[in-house]
Amino acid sequence: xxxxxxxxxxxxxxxxxxxxxxxxxxxxxxxxxxxxxxxxxxxxxxxxxxxxxxxxxxxxxxxxxxxxxxxxxxxxxxxxxxxxxxxxxxxxxxxxxxxxxxxxxxxxxxxxxxxxxxxxxxxxxxxxxxxxxxxxxxxxxxxxxxxxxxxxxxxxxxxxxxxxxxxxxxxxxxxxxxxxxxxxxxxxxxxxxxxxxxxxxxxxxxxxxxxxxxxxxxxxxxxxxxxxxxxxxxxxxxxxxxxxxxxxxxxxxxxxxxxxxxxxxxxxxxxxxxxxxxxxxxxxxxxxxxxxxxxxxxxxxxxxxxxxxxxxxxxxxxxxxxxxxxxxxxxxxxxxxxxxxxxxxxxxxxxxxxxxxxxxxxxxxxxxxxxxxxxxxxxxxxxxxxxxxxxxxxxxxxxxxxxxxxxxxxxxxxxxxxxxxxxxxxxxxxxxxxxxxxxxxxxxxxxxxxxxxxxxxxxxxxxxxxxxxxxxxxxxxxxxxxxxxxxxxxxxxxxxxxxxxxxxxxxxxxxxxxxxxxxxxxxxxxxxxxxxxxxxxxxxxxxxxxxxxxxxxxxxxxxxxxxxxxxxxxxxxxxxxxxxxxxxxxxxx
DNA sequence: GCCGTTTTCGGCCCGACTGTTTTCAGTCG
Numbered sequence: 001x002x003x004x005x006x007x008x009x010x011x012x013x014x015x016x017x018x019x020x021x022x023x024x025x026x027x028x029x030x031x032x033x034x035x036x037x038x039x040x041x042x043x044x045x046x047x048x049x050x051x052x053x054x055x056x057x058x059x060x061x062x063x064x065x066x067x068x069x070x071x072x073x074x075x076x077x078x079x080x081x082x083x084x085x086x087x088x089x090x091x092x093x094x095x096x097x098x099x100x101x102x103x104x105x106x107x108x109x110x111x112x113x114x115x116x117x118x119x120x121x122x123x124x125x126x127x128x129x130x131x132x133x134x135x136x137x138x139x140x141x142x143x144x145x146x147x148x149x150x151x152x153x154x155x156x157x158x159x160x161x162x163x164x165x166x167x168x169x170x171x172x173x174x175x176x177x178x179x180x181x182x183x184x185x186x187x188x189x190x191x192x193x194x195x196x197x198x199x200x201x202x203x204x205x206x207x208x209x210x211x212x213x214x215x216x217x218x219x220x221x222x223x224x225x226x227x228x229x230x231x232x233x234x235x236x237x238x239x240x241x242x243x244x245x246x247x248x249x250x251x252x253x254x255x256x257x258x259x260x261x262x263x264x265x266x267x268x269x270x271x272x273x274x275x276x277x278x279x280x281x282x283x284x285x286x287x288x289x290x291x292x293x294x295x296x297x298x299x300x301x302x303x304x305x306x307x308x309x310x311x312x313x314x315x316x317x318x319x320x321x322x323x324x325x326x327x328x329x330x331x332x333x334x335x336x337x338x339x340x341x342x343x344x345x346x347x348x349x350x351x352x353x354x355x356x357x358x359x360x361x362x363x364x365x366x367x368x369x370x371x372x373x374x375x376x377x378x379x380x381x382x383x384x385x386x387x388x389x390x391x392x393x394x395x396x397x398x399x400x401x402x403x404x405x406x407x408x409x410x411x412x413x414x415x416x417x418x419x420x421x422x423x424x425x426x427x428x429x430x431x432x433x434x435x436x437x438x439x440x441x442x443x444x445x446x447x448x449x450x451x452x453x454x455x456x457x458x459x460x461x462x463x464x465x466x467x468x469x470x471x472x473x474x475x476x477x478x479x480x481x482x483x484x485x486x487x488x489x490x491x492x493x494x495x496x497x498x499x500x501x502x503x504x505x506x507x508x509x510x511x512x513x514x515x516x517x518x519x520x521x522x523x524x525x526x527x528x529x530x531x532x533x534x535x536x537x538x539x540x541x542x543x544x545x546x547x548x549x550x551x552x553x554x555x556x557x558x559x560x561x562x563x564x565x566x567x568x569x570x571x572x573x574x575x576x577x578x579x580x581x582x583x584x585x586x587x588x589x
Numbered sequence: 590g591c592c593g594t595t596t597t598c599g600g601c602c603c604g605a606c607t608g609t610t611t612t613c614a615g616t617c618g
Contacts (some may be wrong), residue, residue: 027601031590062591100607102616139615143608194618205618235606250618252605265603270618277602282595288603332594502594 001047001072005355006160007040009072009081010065012093015103016084034060034291037271043501043530047073048465056150059271059327060403066173091121098122098155100147112137126152158246163493164202165247166522167559171196174206177249180225181210186217188256193266199324199562201525202492205248209266211430222251258291260305264312265289271501272320279331280315284576287315323565342565345558347577351378351452352387352429353485353517353545358410361398362391363441364458370422371417371426377551384580387545388414389429389454392442400443407449425580427451427587431485436460438474440481447480452587454517454545456485457498465499473508482587483543484525486519488548494523502531506538515541515575518567520560521553532567542569543576 001009014032017025038058039046049055050073055066068078088107095106109339113128115121126149128134134145165173171192178190187210191197194207198225212218216338223231232240232248240250255260265273266289286293291304292314305311309319317334324330333339354374367374371388378386390410393403407430414426431454432440440455447453455475463471476484487505488497509516516535519526524547527535527555535542544560546553564574571577575586 025590028590030601033597037605064590070615100616139609147608207618231607233617238605240606240617252618266618268618270602274602277599281602285602290604336595389605 003039003042003046006069006072007036010036010039012096013081013084015093015096015106016088018103019088019107020084021069031060031062032065035065041530043528044502048219048499088161089116089118091118094118094121095125099152108137108139109134122152122156127263138492140523145574154242154246164204166202166492166523167196167199167562168522168556169205170206173245173247174208174249176207176227177225178208178242181208181218181222181251183284184210184212184218184221186212186214186221188212189259191263193263194250194268196359197267198325199559199566201528201563205250207250207266208252209259209262210253211256211259211262212253213255215255218253218547223454225249227331252289254289256302257306258289260307260309260311261287261291262289263308264305267308267325269326272325272331274332275327276315279335283315283364285315311361321565323562324568326483326566329525330397340570343561343569343571343577344573345561347571347574348381348383348544348557348561349579350383350385350387350424350427350576350583351381351428351548351557352543352576353389353431353519353547354386355390355431355547355549356388358381358388358390358413360390360406360410361393362397362432363394364391365549366390367548371413372421373551373556374548375417375421375424379421381554381557383424385425385427385583387429389431392430392432392446395441399553400445403442403446404449406585407446411449427584429453431456432481433458434471434475436463436471437526438471440475440478444478447478450480451584452482453478453480454483454485455481457489461495461498463498465501468498469501469504472505476508476512476514481514483517483545485517485545486521486524486547487516488526488528488531490524490528492523492524492525497499497526497528502534506540509535509540513541513586515543518542518560518563520544520546520556520558520563522556522559525559525563527563527567529563529566532564532569536569536573541575542573544574 010032014029017029038060042058046069055061055069071078089110090109092106095101109125115124119183129145129148134140135142174196176190181187181190187209191209193209195203210218219234222239223234225241227244229242229244232242238252240248240553242248252262252266278289284294284296286295291302293302312319318337318339320330320334356371356374357367357369358371375386393406418426428451430450434455434457490497516527544564545554547556
């Protein structure tokens with residue numbers, strides 16, 4: 001079973017508990033949901049964690065759920081869950097995937113209309129609603145019947161809960177909407193929050209906060225956004241719309257004197273906020289988007305905060321960079337005033353993964369812009385150096401001597417260009433395939449023309465974990481192989497990464513002075529943030545590259561830097577923050 | 590069911606909005 005499937009199973013357990021008796025099982029429900037979140041977000045497969053006896057390293061997995069998971073992996077089923085699910089028709093669960101359907105509503109409808117076929121339950125319910133049979137039920141009405149029909153319709157058309165957006169896509173959409181919001185005469189300040197502000201690799205909803213002394217005015221304007229499918233909700237301080245592209249946008253509005261509290265609340269993450277509020281509660285303080293209350297004081301007066309810094313300060317904490325707000329230790333460090341100083345975009349001194357259009361006759365794709373054009377862009381970014389790392393010339397189409405000739409020719413081209421372009425130093429690299437056997441796709445002689453190589457996997461993605469790990473370690477073992485490119489091979493929303501034993505890889509890189517790439521391409525963001533954090537903890541060095549195949553992609557560096565920040569990386573963890581002399585020294589040793 | 594710099598027992602974030610009601614249940618973030 002995949003992590004996603006296991007997470008769904010645990011969420012179904014939580015739903016089953018709330019159908020059975022929400023009061024009685026209140027905290028079990030929360031516990032199962034929390035464990036489901038942790039498992040869904042885990043980069044390591046549950047079966048691999050179990051092999052390492054590390055299931056309880058996941059936050060929210062304690063002795064009981066651990067035992068259940070072990071049973072599941074061993075026998076394929078969990079006896080306790082059979083009891084949990086008894087009396088609950090399995091046709092309840094498909095309905096839970098539809099927005100606005102919770103366990104109570106789904107169960108009630110399934111039971112009332114005896115909808116016992118999980119494969120057809122959604123269609124069956126739609127037909128029942130269309131016949132007007134839901135309106136007469138106690139607690140339902142005509143409006144809720146229409147809402148059910150629409151919710152099913154949107155779900156079937158995949159208008160909602162569809163794939164998560166990549167960062168640039170989400171940013172572009174969010175910018176459109178914030179530009180529109182700023183046109184409201186009542187909006188004094190507009191900010192992007194939620195997962196977009198935390199720079200999570202994919203974004204589900206767009207969250208926006210506005211400061212205004214007339215919240216209703218801003219919300220009125222928001223709900224008139226021209227490119228919307230419909231208004232989902234509209235209240236006094238919050239509102240949600242569905243864009244015509246099927247993406248949900250949530251808006252929250254507070255007066256400027258409480259804007260800091262709102263920024264904090266709406267940036268999340270949920271786990272960060274819950275932990276923060278539990279911590280504050282122990283100090284007798286109650287936190288919300290409105291500010292901070294002390295319920296024990298007789299007047300219970302609410303203290304408001306204009307800025308986030310003041311809000312955190314009020315509970316004796318340092319301001320926490322949004323990228324860290326995932327409840328992975330940042331709260332404890334902020335209390336102890338010991339948060340790391342994270343790397344910033346301006347620390348980057350060069351980009352090492354650049355594909356120019358130089359005709360190197362590669363096995364994979366060539367870049368679209370010339371060496372000169374890419375150097376000009378690098379100068380604009382004030383880089384000291386740029387590493388050209390086209391794919392290796394294809395080995396099936398070239399003999400060794402032909403390959404060497406091609407590299408020699410590129411070398412001469414570099415020299416010629418370098419005479420004119422002195423602002424940015426050229427670093428001579430290649431991106432070389434690690435073949436399934438672990439061998440590199442160029443011969444040792446070719447290395448004489450190179451300062452170093454990035455090695456990457458571009459084929460046979462489905463080798464088992466041991467073979468793949470050994471393949472990569474062997475590929476990295478060559479003296480000139482200094483950087484492991486897009487290390488998990490994942491393509492967001494398209495392809496999972498290959499299975500690797502990260503402990504072994506990190507250990508090898510640390511011992512042998514190899515660096516791992518954080519690839520800034522928005523559909524890769526690879527190494528992923530959670531693995532960056534582990535690499536940093538183990539002292540493994542990283543480089544942040546864009547893997548640009550065109551000049552315009554070179555600006556993607558900011559996404560890679562965000563991944564590094566989400567992985568708690570400091571400037572000293574990232575090698576391409578080094579000045580040229582120090583970097584080239586590392587590369588050549 | 591999980592968890593611990595007040596705890597291995599006794600806590601567990603805090604709120605908005607909708608539709609159905611006449612004070613609340615359900616869903617969501």
